[in-house]
Amino acid sequence: MVGLAIIETSIVPFRGAATGDALKDCIARWVARARSVGYDGFIVDLTGSEPIKAKIDALRCIESQQGDFKIYTRKTLILDDRRDLKASLANIREKLGVDVVCLKSSNPDVLNFGAKDSRIDIIKLESPAELDAFTEGVASLAGQQGTFIELPFVPFFRTRGASRSKYIHAANKAIELASAKHARMLFSSDASQLVELKNAWQKAVVLNLLLAMSKQVAMDTLLKNPAMLVDRPRTRLETVVGEVDDEETEAD
Amino acid sequence: MVKTERQRYVRFRLFSERPVNADVKELAQAIWRQYNSLFGEVKSGKAGFWITDYDVKSREGTIRCSNTVLDELVASLTLITTINDIEVAIDTIKTSGIHKKLPPVEST
Numbered sequence: 535m536v537g538l539a540i541i542e543t544s545i546v547p548f549r550g551a552a553t554g555d556a557l558k559d560c561i562a563r564w565v566a567r568a569r570s571v572g573y574d575g576f577i578v579d580l581t582g583s584e585p586i587k588a589k590i591d592a593l594r595c596i597e598s599q600q601g602d603f604k605i606y607t608r609k610t611l612i613l614d615d616r617r618d619l620k621a622s623l624a625n626i627r628e629k630l631g632v633d634v635v636c637l638k639s640s641n642p643d644v645l646n647f648g649a650k651d652s653r654i655d656i657i658k659l660e661s662p663a664e665l666d667a668f669t670e671g672v673a674s675l676a677g678q679q680g681t682f683i684e685l686p687f688v689p690f691f692r693t694r695g696a697s698r699s700k701y702i703h704a705a706n707k708a709i710e711l712a713s714a715k716h717a718r719m720l721f722s723s724d725a726s727q728l729v730e731l732k733n734a735w736q737k738a739v740v741l742n743l744l745l746a747m748s749k750q751v752a753m754d755t756l757l758k759n760p761a762m763l764v765d766r767p768r769t770r771l772e773t774v775v776g777e778v779d780d781e782e783t784e785a786d
Numbered sequence: 787m788v789k790t791e792r793q794r795y796v797r798f799r800l801f802s803e804r805p806v807n808a809d810v811k812e813l814a815q816a817i818w819r820q821y822n823s824l825f826g827e828v829k830s831g832k833a834g835f836w837i838t839d840y841d842v843k844s845r846e847g848t849i850r851c852s853n854t855v856l857d858e859l860v861a862s863l864t865l866i867t868t869i870n871d872i873e874v875a876i877d878t879i880k881t882s883g884i885h886k887k888l889p890p891v892e893s894t
Contacts, residue, residue: 567801571877652827691867694823728803731865731876736878743861744824 539604540734541760543656543684544722546579555654556629557589561596565603571733575604577634579724581612589698590631606764608634610658614641620712625655634763642667649675649682655766656720658684665704673715682763683712687737690744705745713747719755720763794886795838798863800845801862802874810840813847816869821862835859839891846879846891856881 537768547564548557561578578593580586592605597605609632609759613619619637626635636656637648639690640663648654649672657676670682676683679769685708689701712719721741725731793891800806800813801884808816814837820829851859863876882888 570801582866690865727873729873732864732875736860738866739857739860743857769829 538757538761540572540686540757541604541606541764542568542573542576542723542731543720543760543763544579544608544686544724545576545731546581546724546726546786548583552731554592557592558596561593561605564731565596565600565605567728567731569603573734574602575606575753575764577606577608577652579608579610579636580632581608581610587631604764606633608632608636608656610636610743611637612638612655614639615646616641616644616647619644619647623651626653634766635685638664640664640667642672645669645672646675649673649681650679652679656682656684658686659708660686660689660724662700662704665708668708668711670711670715673711673717674714676717677715680718680766682720682759683708683717684720684722684774685745687696687740688724688726688730690740702744709745709747713751718762719751719760720759721752721755790880792796792883794851794853794856794881794883795879795888796849796851796856796859796863797879797888798847798849799877799879800847800869800874801865801877802817802872804872806845806872806874807842808869810837810847812869813837813840816866817849817859817862820866821858824865825858829858829886839883840880841891844891848885848888848891850885853883855886 536559545564547560582588585591593605593607609630611622613622634655635653636658637654638658638660640647645657645667648657685705710721721737723731731772737755738752741747741755742749835849835851838848838850849859858887860878863878866876867873880888
């Protein structure tokens with residue numbers, strides 16, 4: 535574990551058309567906050583902030599000025615129809631240019647399809663309907679394919695009393711299913727404001743105490759799995775390049 | 787063998803984008819309220835934590851608690867979102883069993 539970079543797996547710093555200096559200032563504030571709570575990098579969710587390509591270029595430029603702080607990008611596909619998902623997955627990485635592709639759906643069929651498709655990195659479970667759609671089959675496929683299951687931290691802030699209890703109950707069930715089927719978990723801040731970004735220790739305590747996750751699994755969820763997630767596109771690329779090389783060798 | 791309760795000292799820092807003029811009393815009230823809503827009155831009665839020092843300018847302070855309620859206290863601090871209607875976050879920085887081992891509260 536020594537030298538493992540601590541990555542926050544989802545922040546939503548801008549909704550809408552932040553560009554130029556406004557975007558730079560915004561990201562600089564997020565980087566300062568993330569550093570102060572102990573992160574070495576974060577993944578910016580670009581869902582709903584068009585144009586994505588321009589934002590990715592701007593973020594790459596900012597990242598180069600931030601020294602050793604890593605900035606990754608992600609996009610969430612919110613779809614309830616399997617055919618729509620199939621259509622949008624074609625050539626998705628080149629089309630979007632993001633590092634991580636996430637899927638959100640309240641349809642178990644769509645989640646099933648997403649869990650076994652290697653183009654999807656994360657299945658995000660946020661609303662009660664999405665948590666209900668997360669079945670044993672989806673968990674099993676996610677476990678086999680190495681797809682990450684993500685729970686956001688924000689509902690803990692935004693719900694109170696009975697709704698919070700319901701969310702905790704549903705999240706507990708999802709965690710149990712995921713651990714039984716060896717699916718890797720992520721626990722993202724999903725913060726849209728600076729005050730919603732919490733350090734890994736605090737998140738680990740919440741996972742352990744409120745979601746009954748063991749301390750070891752909580753540490754894996756917060757430290758090891760995010761590092762594996764950002765390494766995933768590179769690993770996938772290496773596999774593809776390896777396959778191409780093998781074919782060429784056979785042809786020779 | 788009788789297990790003795792030990793003290794833990796949690797260093798924390800208040801973070802907010804807008805200026806927040808919360809004194810120790812308001813801070814303590816916010817923590818108790820959150821602890822109460824999360825763990826109920828029975829556990830709150832046994833919790834017994836105490837803000838030993840807090841610097842309003844640097845917004846850093848220390849809370850003393852029993853080792854048995856440390857995690858519960860950290861969870862409560864994590865879930866506090868507002869003080870005096872201003873959005874805040876309470877970041878836990880370090881925990882120690884010996885107060886002197888914590889870095890001194892920076893007074894600006």
